[in-house]
Amino acid sequence: MGAAMTTPGSAQATEDTWMFPPGDGWTFDQVKHLELPFDWELVDGVIVAHGQNNVWHNEVRDGIADGLKAARVEPYRVLTKQCVMVDDTNAPKPDVIVYDPRKLDFFEAESIPADKLALVIEVVSPGSRQHDRVRKPALFAANKVPCYWRVELDRDRRLAVHEYWLNADTRSYVSAPMHPVHHDKLITEVPFPVEIDLDGLVGF
Structure with a gap:
């Protein structure tokens, strides 16, 4: 061989x-x-x-990003499909990130350092289930990203947003205690107060 x-x-x-x-x-x-x-x-x-994403995936990704942009407070900003620098050999591109731009060279930055992230969001598609459910949350939790949302399309084609908070002691994510899974409408206070109509993102 x-x-x-x-x-x-x-x-x-x-x-x-x-x-x-x-x-x-x-x-x-x-x-x-x-x-x-x-x-x-x-x-x-x-x-x-x-791979190529389905239309629903991109609509949901952009809709969640729009909701976050409308609700964001200083200093946070929101980006989609932006390269994140975890370490020299790991540079993932989450579907959506919320980050703190302070002390970044806005015009020269090629990626967002992981320690600038407040929230990572992944919209799960058939080709990304293992990465989005297992590998990426472990990677971001190990690098102390405070919040992780995993967005799934249920069998009845309704959205479910799984919200996780960082356990700083174990560097692992735990389900948000008051609202581990959001249906119909996403309402949370972290990383800032936001309300997103989930049904509206997939309702035509």
């Missing part, structure tokens, strides 16, 4: 070599310049391609 192809650890990834990471994985600096014909994120030094 032939040896697996790898790329020297100091080399920059190219459009021809991105799928062959070096033994210790790509770093963000080695891949950030890539112009690939698909959306992607860096996971444990490997470039992971994102």
Whole structure:
């Protein structure tokens, strides 16, 4: 059996070599310049391609982001599909983030450092269930992101938003005590007071 192809650890990834990471994985600096014909994120030094999302996924993502933008208080800001720098080999792109922009170089920043995040939101699609339910919450909790929302489409095509708060002692998420799962309408006080009509996001 032939040896697996790898790329020297100091080399920059190219459009021809991105799928062959070096033994210790790509770093963000080695891949950030890539112009690939698909959306992607860096996971444990490997470039992971994102499939095409359904319309409902994008409508819900943008609707939640709009609701957060309308309710946000200073200093927080809201972005969709923005690269987050967890460490050199992990740069995920959550569906929505709420972050604190203070002390960031607004015009030069290529990613948002994980320690600037107040909330991460992932809208679960068939190809992302394992990542959004298990891997990403563990990653963000380990890096002390205070809040995580997981948005699911139930079998009856109603939205369910699972709200998690960080347990700082264990660096793991626990269900929000007063409202672990939101149906119909999302109402919460963290990271700031917000109310979002969930039924309205999928009702046409």
